[in-house]
Amino acid sequence: MAGPEKGERSIRSKAWSGRGVCVFAPAGPLLRGAAYLQLTALAPPATDTAQVQQLLATLSAPRLVPGTASNISALAVTTECDPLQQQQKSRDCHCLPGYQWSDTFCQQLSACGGGLIQSLASLVLLAPCQCLRWTLPGVGFCRPPASPVSESTTLAPKLASVGAEGALNLSFSLKEGATDVKWYLLRPDWTVAKDILNGTQVTLQLQQDGSEALLGVSSVSPDWAGVYICRYRYEGSLREVRQVVGVPLGPADVVLTLSQVSMNCSSPEQLTLRCCIRNRGSGIRASWNPGSSSPAHLTGKGDTLCQALALDSCPSGNTSYQCIFESDDLGSVQTEVVVSGIQDGDLFCPSEATTGSWNTTKAGQVAELLCPTGSTGKMLRSCSSRGSWGGVQSNCTSQELLSGLRQAQLLQAGLGNPVSEVPGMMEWLETKTRQTQEGSPWDLLAVISTMDIISQVALGYNLRLDGDAVASLLTAANWMLALDPETEWAEVEAVWPPAGSRFLQGIEDLTSLLQLSASEFSLSLPNVELQSARFEGPVEADYSKAFDMEPPLRTHIAREQLEDLVRQEGEVTVTSLALKKLDRILPENSDTASSRGLGSLVLSNAIMSPNGSVKQVDIDMTFGHWNLTHGKEGQQELVAQCVFWNHSLPEGVGGWSTQGCRTSGAGTATNCTCCHLTSFSILMSAKPVPVSFALTFLSKFGICASILALLASLAIYYLVWTSVVKNKVSYFRYTTLVNMAFSLLMGNLWFLVASQLAASPENKLCVAVAFFTHFSYLAVFCWMLIQALLLFHQLIFVFHQLTVRSILPAMVVVGYVCPLAIAVATVAAFSPTQGYLQEAVCWLSSGSRAIYAFSVPVLLIVAINLLILFVVLLKLMRPSVSEGPPGEERKALLSLFKALLILTPVFGLTWGLGVITMTTEASQLTHYAFTILNAFQGVFILLFGCLMDKKVREALCRRLCKPSTPRTRTTQGKNETLDSKLSS
Numbered sequence: 001m002a003g004p005e006k007g008e009r010s011i012r013s014k015a016w017s018g019r020g021v022c023v024f025a026p027a028g029p030l031l032r033g034a035a036y037l038q039l040t041a042l043a044p045p046a047t048d049t050a051q052v053q054q055l056l057a058t059l060s061a062p063r064l065v066p067g068t069a070s071n072i073s074a075l076a077v078t079t080e081c082d083p084l085q086q087q088q089k090s091r092d093c094h095c096l097p098g099y100q101w102s103d104t105f106c107q108q109l110s111a112c113g114g115g116l117i118q119s120l121a122s123l124v125l126l127a128p129c130q131c132l133r134w135t136l137p138g139v140g141f142c143r144p145p146a147s148p149v150s151e152s153t154t155l156a157p158k159l160a161s162v163g164a165e166g167a168l169n170l171s172f173s174l175k176e177g178a179t180d181v182k183w184y185l186l187r188p189d190w191t192v193a194k195d196i197l198n199g200t201q202v203t204l205q206l207q208q209d210g211s212e213a214l215l216g217v218s219s220v221s222p223d224w225a226g227v228y229i230c231r232y233r234y235e236g237s238l239r240e241v242r243q244v245v246g247v248p249l250g251p252a253d254v255v256l257t258l259s260q261v262s263m264n265c266s267s268p269e270q271l272t273l274r275c276c277i278r279n280r281g282s283g284i285r286a287s288w289n290p291g292s293s294s295p296a297h298l299t300g301k302g303d304t305l306c307q308a309l310a311l312d313s314c315p316s317g318n319t320s321y322q323c324i325f326e327s328d329d330l331g332s333v334q335t336e337v338v339v340s341g342i343q344d345g346d347l348f349c350p351s352e353a354t355t356g357s358w359n360t361t362k363a364g365q366v367a368e369l370l371c372p373t374g375s376t377g378k379m380l381r382s383c384s385s386r387g388s389w390g391g392v393q394s395n396c397t398s399q400e401l402l403s404g405l406r407q408a409q410l411l412q413a414g415l416g417n418p419v420s421e422v423p424g425m426m427e428w429l430e431t432k433t434r435q436t437q438e439g440s441p442w443d444l445l446a447v448i449s450t451m452d453i454i455s456q457v458a459l460g461y462n463l464r465l466d467g468d469a470v471a472s473l474l475t476a477a478n479w480m481l482a483l484d485p486e487t488e489w490a491e492v493e494a495v496w497p498p499a500g501s502r503f504l505q506g507i508e509d510l511t512s513l514l515q516l517s518a519s520e521f522s523l524s525l526p527n528v529e530l531q532s533a534r535f536e537g538p539v540e541a542d543y544s545k546a547f548d549m550e551p552p553l554r555t556h557i558a559r560e561q562l563e564d565l566v567r568q569e570g571e572v573t574v575t576s577l578a579l580k581k582l583d584r585i586l587p588e589n590s591d592t593a594s595s596r597g598l599g600s601l602v603l604s605n606a607i608m609s610p611n612g613s614v615k616q617v618d619i620d621m622t623f624g625h626w627n628l629t630h631g632k633e634g635q636q637e638l639v640a641q642c643v644f645w646n647h648s649l650p651e652g653v654g655g656w657s658t659q660g661c662r663t664s665g666a667g668t669a670t671n672c673t674c675c676h677l678t679s680f681s682i683l684m685s686a687k688p689v690p691v692s693f694a695l696t697f698l699s700k701f702g703i704c705a706s707i708l709a710l711l712a713s714l715a716i717y718y719l720v721w722t723s724v725v726k727n728k729v730s731y732f733r734y735t736t737l738v739n740m741a742f743s744l745l746m747g748n749l750w751f752l753v754a755s756q757l758a759a760s761p762e763n764k765l766c767v768a769v770a771f772f773t774h775f776s777y778l779a780v781f782c783w784m785l786i787q788a789l790l791l792f793h794q795l796i797f798v799f800h801q802l803t804v805r806s807i808l809p810a811m812v813v814v815g816y817v818c819p820l821a822i823a824v825a826t827v828a829a830f831s832p833t834q835g836y837l838q839e840a841v842c843w844l845s846s847g848s849r850a851i852y853a854f855s856v857p858v859l860l861i862v863a864i865n866l867l868i869l870f871v872v873l874l875k876l877m878r879p880s881v882s883e884g885p886p887g888e889e890r891k892a893l894l895s896l897f898k899a900l901l902i903l904t905p906v907f908g909l910t911w912g913l914g915v916i917t918m919t920t921e922a923s924q925l926t927h928y929a930f931t932i933l934n935a936f937q938g939v940f941i942l943l944f945g946c947l948m949d950k951k952v953r954e955a956l957c958r959r960l961c962k963p964s965t966p967r968t969r970t971t972q973g974k975n976e977t978l979d980s981k982l983s984s
Helices: 049-058 103-108 399-413 418-435 441-460 467-481 485-495 499-512 559-569 693-724 728-754 764-796 804-830 852-877 887-919 924-935 937-947 950-961 965-983
Strands: 017-026 033-040 070-077 079-081 091-095 131-134 149-159 168-173 179-186 194-196 202-206 212-217 226-234 237-246 260-264 271-278 284-289 296-298 304-311 318-327 331-342 366-370 378-383 389-394 520-524 528-536 543-547 553-557 571-579 602-609 612-614 616-624 638-646 655-657 661-664 669-676 679-686
Touching (some): 168 237, 179 212, 260 366, 271 284, 271 318, 284 304, 304 318, 441 485, 467 499, 467 571, 499 571, 528 543, 528 559, 553 571, 559 571, 559 602, 602 616, 616 638, 638 661, 638 669, 693 937, 764 804, 804 852, 937 950
Parallel strands (some): 149 237, 260 331
Antiparallel strands (some): 017 070, 079 091, 179 226, 202 212, 271 304, 284 318, 366 378, 543 553, 602 679, 616 669, 638 655, 638 679
């Protein structure tokens, strides 16, 4: 009980329990009043007159009128409560005859029994509030009933319209000057009427002079059928207008039944079709077409009414049977069942009972099976064209969860009072999620949808929720976070992609509405932890909370900011919520260039004031890191980026954004400072390439210079080819150099294309570019290997001569076929598991080790080349006169050796550094060295493969400085001689 009003006095006694009212009369003119009492005993002997007399004797006469003495003439107990045990959070409090709970308490508390339908004391004649489940920290008392309705008018029944443009529109004429207009709906299956408020489907209007009240429902269904009551006050009296509204029969009335069945024409068993409709209490007739000669009247008191049809003959093909329901008052609606006849010779799937009682089904059809009792929906199973059963697809959803979801949808539409219903629905969510821990993904979808709608309603009305309601919500959320993301969550998000984001949004919104009865509140569950504090008056300390979770988490708001908020708002409540396992649920979307892994817990913050939520404030957070390995073996050093969850990215699915957040700290924790409030975390990036202007400039400039150098190399070889190719060794040498330059040119061009694309496993163009880049760079090293092998063969196996016809196919196989096979195998192995690409660029992933399909062959070729060069060097230092090659060929071999001696270490060092930068967290110096060497590889080929070759320089000079016409005949003769040498 709140403090006594004027003329009231508070007393205490150990004899009684509950809340009471003293009825008294003054000594002068007859005047009766009431003093409300808080009585604290555990047992309520309301009829003990001796106790009453003892209390009356102890009461002093209150002063109702100055100077007038008054004596208490009677004492009446108005309320009885169940004994309050320490283990109980609530107790049932009954009003004794002649009293009822006030409007305020009825809207805040659940009716005894804890159902979703709350008692509303404002509906005096419909259902007085007689018993409430008391959960408030304060006390209350029953009151005498409000004034009765003095005038009630009932209008003629009306049938709502249906269809695309159909809606319900009611207009009630009131007394001019009517005030306090309220709308209610009382359905036949309800004992308590519900408020009708403005919502997503309901529009309420009142004429300015109060003479007419308008109600519109944009989309009607059977839930909107019943007695509509418009109650108002006129000249101090309570009046009302009533109208019975019916809703025509529609698809929502038809109870789910099988829509497709098969009938074995060779079986003596008879097939019976069945259709059912919701019992609306209005005489309904049912008939089958074809099948029924006249409609049958459906009777019964159950929730559904059904009609059956036994088929006497087997249909020759697919035959449609319509079940038609008719009502004189509500119109008609029909449903359809398709029967497929199985004739002799037709393929079919036999009946089976391993995963349910599946009936015989014709090949090519989809069998249907109604969900078990307690669930709604169908289980589907396809019968292939060859007559074999496929897998079972279940769409079963708990009927209780669907009922709760429908209740939330109606509340959002405008049917019901959010103040009284939202807390009860949150408690209901906790109970139902505990009962459905082994439920289907569709159960999870129903819970998420219900939570989402409840949060929207509560936020729209700016409700304030007590600790028990928020605890119920977080208990349900804790169970949902524990579900397997690869089964339940994955299937839910496949049906509704924003499911994870809406789940987080609902928790954020509902916990932000927490209203504290004390200065602090906390709740700790395995996957959820909440910390909250209320600030009013002088703020004495910062808001600083540490969470007992792994990895560690801390949040902090400076005292100065809290003082400013309290000065502006009067008081503020700060709520912080830490959530586990969201990394497995939220999609990996972000507004950054790369998609990275969630590296810590998710922390949601909210600040509420009496005027609403506070959006802008500087908040400091410290996130501990998980030891992420991206699902691979071995630990990896990671770099963090502070982010918040933006529910609008992309297209409502949600994504991480870095806007408004600053990142600092290193090692095992990251500090985030953000200027707004929402859900925060950190994204972890594995093996990031340092981004700087110098590196970007060097890379782009070097690649362009390399491409120009390679084009120049190919042009030079084209001009001097006939002048420098004079024997087999020179032919092999320049053939390999040309192919090496061509492959590197293609690789650099593909690299430029890759730099302009966004990396994504779904981006097929990105996958194709990475494939061709991989193939081209591998081909460079394979042609370098061919060079080394040819050099080794010519110097070691002097007496075994090679011919172009015999060796050229082998060169093509090693130079192009082998790298192509490796590239194809790599994309085939890693692309199906989305492990082919890196997170930031269109290149082979290091996390999945696809990069090893490039680095291992490259490093192996470099090692072989270095070994060959060492053996060749020893051979050249001690040549044998009898075994040495001819002088011209020996010079060509020396030129080839010099080029390989320079290019092999340069290429090997380049890609050795590349492997380091792609698989570890390399230093800045390593990144600069790799960028420079990698970007200028084409320049190295131009220098050491062309310009440093004396014969090439001389031939190029002769070609550019003198006309070539007089030498045509001589050149042709030389070519003919060379062709004969190469063929021999």
